């Protein structure tokens with residue numbers, strides 16, 4: 048659905064601006080309204096809400112967290128069709144929630160932020176937009192997520208390739224793959240979902256694998272009409288079902304700190320691969336060499352059987368170069384290509400959470416500089432030197448074991464507490480203390496050293512080149528909820544509303 052912008056393009060002044068209309072931005076806007084704050088604008092770069100679930104529409108796109116967990120706790124959906132839902136059903140859910148809470152009238156679509164600057168005198172942020180307009184606000188919330196700029200590897204000759212190139216995050220649904228020679232590069236979460244579908248369509252599909260992922264079977268069960276009726280009629284039972292899913296997911300935090308537990312499951316998963324793939328040599332190539340859980344554990348029932356098809360082959364040699372109509376592998380073999388599909392993930396440099404626009408805070412603070420080595424925040428939400436700026440799904444809030452929506456709801460509660468406390472104090476801004484943020488991150492990095500992500504013998508987008516993990520939260524999600532339940536005023540510097548010469552911020 049395409050939506051219209053209702054808001055004039057000049058300078059708009061609001062109390063809160065939210066950047067990004069995915070799950071995070073929507074949660075923030077809904078909860079702001081519930082808190083009685085209507086003076087906000089939601090800025091969305093695209094022409095519809097949904098974020099990840101709007102852009103990633105490749106065939107087979109689905110969530111690998113159970114639907115009853117991968118939805119808002121306050122907007123339960125008794126009608127989820129399956130344990131794990133597809134992209135369209137998730138996007139439909141997001142649209143329904145958006146309409147129910149009347150969020151579109153607060154939203155400016157096609158509104159791309161190109162810069163954000165804090166003015167100490169007025170204690171206001173100015174957000175510059177691509178169309179030349181501006182939004183001035185007291186607070187702003189970055190809810191645009193870390194994984195959204197497609198990573199296109201720098202393959203030699205790619206520019207001169209004359210065939211079709213498609214990245215998983217920008218699927219071209221008009222391109223007909225029937226009868227085409229397709230080469231797909233990458234075997235991450237996105238690729239293993241589209242590969243079975245592309246295989247059915249293409250004349251021939253070559254899957255280029257650098258590192259095989261661990262894949263566990265997927266629970267494909269549909270919810271029966273009776274289950275849906277029960278969930279609708281007795282919401283408490285739906286909540287109980289959600290709680291059961293939550294707890295079973297939380298149990299998966301245990302192997303993060305004890306890779307030996309993860310290793311116990313590996314023989315069964317190796318047997319699963321060999322039971323699914325007929326050709327023994329291919330099956331062997333699909334077995335990962337690192338510890339289960341080091342990279343994201345994927346779920347699929349149709350990925351492995353794809354390699355039994357006559358029109359599918361697996362290549363484990365690296366890509367040497369791309370020519371006008373072919374690909375050359377590191378063993379010198381050349382293969383003709385009509386279409387190159389890149390399941391190569393997203394740009395995640397040391398500044399994984401950095402946006403591709405300039406952000407300046409208090410004097411001397413430019414986020415591009417402050418985060419040049421690593422993205423760091425306090426509780427993944429606030430950054431010292433950037434008053435009244437908040438982030439959803441910021442540094443070290445990603446998960447390997449449960450639903451990110453749980454983390455988003457915790458962060459939104461924390462942000463509302465911050466805004467509420469600031470209003471109550473009558474202050475102009477709050478800024479997390481540098482030493483509080485540093486101590487928090489030092490401890491987190493110490494704790495991360497013992498995890499399977501650092502010791503499991505793999506490299507993933509979770510880690511920077513120097514091994515530092517600024518992506519994931521290494522504990523139970525209820526521990527994050529507890530940490531963010533209330534904002535501790537002592538963690539922040541509070542700036543009085545009217546600054547007179549010589550007056551200092553209060554701690």
Ligand code: N01
Pocket residue numbers: 109110111112194200201215232233234235236237238256257258343366390391392393506507508
């Ligand atoms: O990207 P990835 P993704 N030559 O970075 C390979 C979320 N997600 O889009 O492993 C050859 O995981 C790379 O190889 P290697 C989820 O958080 C969630 O699949 O680095 N290969 C890897 O195989 C996920 O973690 C869902 O050796 C190259 C692949 O490309 C995140 O998105 C669904 C290469 C990239 O895998 C990213 O997933 C989908 C090169 N030069 C995604 N460069 C849910 O269900 C890269 N690769 C919720």
